[in-house]
Amino acid sequence: MALPAAILIAWEVVTAAGWVSSASLPSPRTVAAAWWDWIFGPRQALAWYSGTWGLYVLMSLERVAAGFAIASVTGISLGVLIGWYSAVEDLCDGMINFMRAVPMTAWVPFAVFIFGIHESAAIFLIAFGSFFPIVVNVAAGARQTPRILIRAARMLGTPPRRLLVRVVLPAALPAIFTGLRVGLGLAWVLVIVAEMLAVQGGLGYALWSAYQFSRLDLILAAIASVGGLGLASDRLISLLAQRVLRWQKGSTGQ
Amino acid sequence: MNSEQPFIAFRNVHKSFRDAREGRIVRAIEDISLEIDRGEFVTVIGPSGCGKTTLLNILAGFEQPSDGRVLLEGQPIAGPGADRGVVFQEYALFPWLTLRQNVEYGPRERGLPASLIAELTERTLATMRLAGAENRYPHELSGGMRQRAALARVLVNDPKILLMDEPFAALDAQTRGRLQQELARLWIETRKTVFFVTHSVEEAVLLADRVLAMKTLPGRLKADVRITLPRPRDPTSPSFNDHRRALENLLAEEIAAEVATVGSV
Numbered sequence: 001m002a003l004p005a006a007i008l009i010a011w012e013v014v015t016a017a018g019w020v021s022s023a024s025l026p027s028p029r030t031v032a033a034a035w036w037d038w039i040f041g042p043r044q045a046l047a048w049y050s051g052t053w054g055l056y057v058l059m060s061l062e063r064v065a066a067g068f069a070i071a072s073v074t075g076i077s078l079g080v081l082i083g084w085y086s087a088v089e090d091l092c093d094g095m096i097n098f099m100r101a102v103p104m105t106a107w108v109p110f111a112v113f114i115f116g117i118h119e120s121a122a123i124f125l126i127a128f129g130s131f132f133p134i135v136v137n138v139a140a141g142a143r144q145t146p147r148i149l150i151r152a153a154r155m156l157g158t159p160p161r162r163l164l165v166r167v168v169l170p171a172a173l174p175a176i177f178t179g180l181r182v183g184l185g186l187a188w189v190l191v192i193v194a195e196m197l198a199v200q201g202g203l204g205y206a207l208w209s210a211y212q213f214s215r216l217d218l219i220l221a222a223i224a225s226v227g228g229l230g231l232a233s234d235r236l237i238s239l240l241a242q243r244v245l246r247w248q249k250g251s252t253g254q
Numbered sequence: 255m256n257s258e259q260p261f262i263a264f265r266n267v268h269k270s271f272r273d274a275r276e277g278r279i280v281r282a283i284e285d286i287s288l289e290i291d292r293g294e295f296v297t298v299i300g301p302s303g304c305g306k307t308t309l310l311n312i313l314a315g316f317e318q319p320s321d322g323r324v325l326l327e328g329q330p331i332a333g334p335g336a337d338r339g340v341v342f343q344e345y346a347l348f349p350w351l352t353l354r355q356n357v358e359y360g361p362r363e364r365g366l367p368a369s370l371i372a373e374l375t376e377r378t379l380a381t382m383r384l385a386g387a388e389n390r391y392p393h394e395l396s397g398g399m400r401q402r403a404a405l406a407r408v409l410v411n412d413p414k415i416l417l418m419d420e421p422f423a424a425l426d427a428q429t430r431g432r433l434q435q436e437l438a439r440l441w442i443e444t445r446k447t448v449f450f451v452t453h454s455v456e457e458a459v460l461l462a463d464r465v466l467a468m469k470t471l472p473g474r475l476k477a478d479v480r481i482t483l484p485r486p487r488d489p490t491s492p493s494f495n496d497h498r499r500a501l502e503n504l505l506a507e508e509i510a511a512e513v514a515t516v517g518s519v
Contacts, residue, residue: 151316152346156360156411157336166363170350247350249393 083142141175
């Protein structure tokens with residue numbers, strides 16, 4: 001925590017000393033006050049941001065959760081199939097690599113065109129974008145299932161059709177969690193993009209509005225909010241990974 | 255069942271691979287015919303590349319012979335099954351399962367009732383002296399315990415035959431000695447058929463009723479030696495040494511021949 005504190009102090013000193021004008025860089029206290037209003041201020045028709053923070057956080061969280069859930073289920077299922085069945089890999093590999101090469105932001109006009117300014121546009125973008133790191137990591141993990149574990153399962157009585165669930169899926173778990181972490185990070189990027197361009201409400205929407213009203217203090221408060229939420233969700237998934245992967249060599253909790 | 259029918263029979267078994275790098279055909283084993291009786295402890299020795307592991311893999315059902323047939327109780331081996339338990343040199347325990355869950359795995363996969371699974375697991379853990387470590391994950395166990403767990407995992411299925419692929423080669427000498435003794439004791443108690451691949455002549459003589467010595471390139475059967483020494487066997491006794499020396503000489507010829515071939519190329 002030393003580095004953030006140092007930055008905060010330096011920032012306060014720079015603005016308090018008047019080395020930069022408060023119009024080009026608001027002081028930390030100004031940002032904190034605006035943030036406070038944004039969270040606790042009264043909801044009024046004219047104060048466009050006052051008191052909306054909780055609602056916007058909830059909206060962004062819901063979109064991330066919905067999009068990420070879709071991406072996780074489809075990404076893990078398809079990834080395991082790609083890693084295990086070379087026929088599925090041959091079928092999907094080229095397509096996935098092509099789609100992955102397209103920056104996700106390029107899909108925004110497409111999504112708005114298809115879904116309109118609507119929740120589904122945001123959820124589509126998030127699900128679609130975070131799907132790729134998940135599917136690619138899971139496929140790599142499933143592909144590397146040690147052959148000897150497959151043989152061990154077979155000679156203990158596991159029929160071939162059950163190998164996927166009994167061996168390939170658990171063996172891919174570390175890679176699955178790597179994919180989920182990357183995917184979740186991307187989901188936060190995409191929720192902000194979607195809210196700036198394709199839907200109303202949410203932290204990205206607040207960020208864009210603050211820009212349009214030239215409110216740098218609120219821009220910074222919105223950035224800090226997104227950062228905090230992204231960090232918290234990443235911690236959550238790491239905790240889950242630690243619990244699920246406690247069988248791994250070198251994992252914590254031994 | 256016909257009493258004349260051998261328990262296990264290899265009938266003119268061949269196996270060739272295509273070498274992926276050089277693109278040529280490698281004859282791993284050539285024209286192997288042999289029979290194994292129920293309850294026999296058979297060890298297979300030979301220089302690396304003699305096809306002894308291929309023989310085991312074919313018995314396990316992991317590989318199919320290119321030609322010839324392998325019969326278990328008169329039936330051709332179609333694939334892997336719980337009636338043939340394999341113990342690998344690398345243990346191959348499921349790292350995401352605890353020791354107990356690894357042992358329970360087979361009975362669960364075979365759909366046994368929960369009470370029976372619990373009973374079989376308890377008994378096997380006790381036999382293999384693993385009680386107390388049941389809830390540890392494989393990476394938390396010593397090499398010796400891992401291999402005992404791997405053995406427990408197949409014994410709980412009560413297989414018709416145990417297939418062991420250099421199971422003690424990765425262990426330190428002391429642990430190896432202890433596990434050899436335990437396996438010898440277990441075999442005397444259960445009289446299970448064992449097919450045991452090793453590169454150690456001492457291990458082969460210590461454990462086996464019968465030693466199959468193989469020669470390399472292509473892998474063929476060179477000798478089939480009965481060991482009738484009384485059990486438990488004493489590796490320091492003169493008769494043990496006679497057996498060991500005889501086998502070592504047999505293998506030394508083989509290795510000398512191999513060196514000569516390589517030298518002439």
